[in-house]
Amino acid sequence: MMGFRHWHIDGSDCCDEREAGGAVPRSSGLSRRGFLACGCAALAVSATGAAMIASTTAAEAQAGGAVLKVGHLPAGCVSHLLLAKKRDMFAEAGLTVEMTQFNGPADNLQALVAGAIDVMHNPWTTTMAAYGEGTKDLRIIGGSGLAGIELVAREGSVKNVNEFVAAAGKGLKVGTLKLDTLELVGYGTMAQNGKSYSDYAMTFFPSMVGMGEALASGAVDVCTLAQPYAESVVKQANGVYLANSNDVWGPEAPDCVINTLSGTIGAKGELLTRYMGVLKAAAKQFYGDFETALDDLQPIYGAPRDVLAIALKRQSPNPVIGDAGASGIRGGMKYLIELGYFKDHFADQVLDLSLQPTAA
Secondary structure: OOOOOOEEOOOOOOOOOOOEOOOOOOOOOOOHHHHOOOOOOEEOOOHHHHHHHHHHHHHHHHOOOEEEEEEEOOOHHHHHHHHHHHOOHHHHOOEEEEEEEOOOHHHHHHHHHHOOOOEEEEEHHHHHHHHHOOOOOEEEEEEOEEEOEEEEEOOOOOOOHHHHHHOOOOOOEEEEOOOOHHHHHHHHHHHHOOOOHHHOEEEEOOOHHHHHHHHHHOOOOEEEEEOOHHHHHHHHHOOEEEEEHHHHHOOOOEOEEEEEEHHHHHHHHHHHHHHHHHHHHHHHHHHHOHHHHHHHHHHHHOOOHHHHHHHHHHEEEOOOOOHHHHHHHHHHHHHHHHOOOOOOOOHHHHEOOOOOOOOO
């Protein structure tokens, strides 16, 4: 896939519906499979990284730390989680953090709902979709990744948002996924400028990798991608970034967030706060000395250092969702309602940020 050994994408739970042209159908009968469309680029943990995590978890358990089971995707939005593991920060906080990596957000969500894990790091759109379908005990309790969702154009196509808007009605070919943070970047950029899907030749892909390949081949002119895959496509196809999630639902735009169940909040609230406090401290170290953090993270991810550096700067830690981030999620929900996925704006019923450590 684009020549990088450690960049993976799992499309098994992505929506399988593809259309060209026109708007997204306003059907309320989307299946759970369709709702849980996969838009995650994966920055896979290497074998060396997995062994390190296992060793650290064993040391945490030996120290007698309280157990918290965490699900995550192989992605850049958990860099501070991995950094905390590498630097034994959970053991110091009296925690044993058992991590399970899932290939896609649907599997991560299923494990949470089944009680196999206590918390998950997952795209916020996945949580909203499941809540809207009836899983009413889901809650977003904190942040994980910031930005990293990109609107990308191929070489020889449009060069900026103004050109993208000016190309409306002229057959510009745009690709995205349905009901995903990726879709919000594309649709949101259009909506902010008075445009809609009917102004472009739309293709709705079943996976992000297909979009990246379509962009590189010229089958689409513009598409939505997540980091770090976006950077690999931009590099190899000489593409250009047009806009990102900060532009659409920012300025502090969460992509992946920390999720749990309402019952877990009652039963393990103190542990959840302690866990998020460690992530906040790890993020502070990440930002305070990025090169040293990269030294620790590169063997875990196993990706080339130069690519990893760009990817982790464009999709950086966001351990605490502040007022701006919460407002961004609410704004993103408005786009999902406009697209016909939901009738009600229930973001505040899902957001429960009372357990977060202080933002300072």
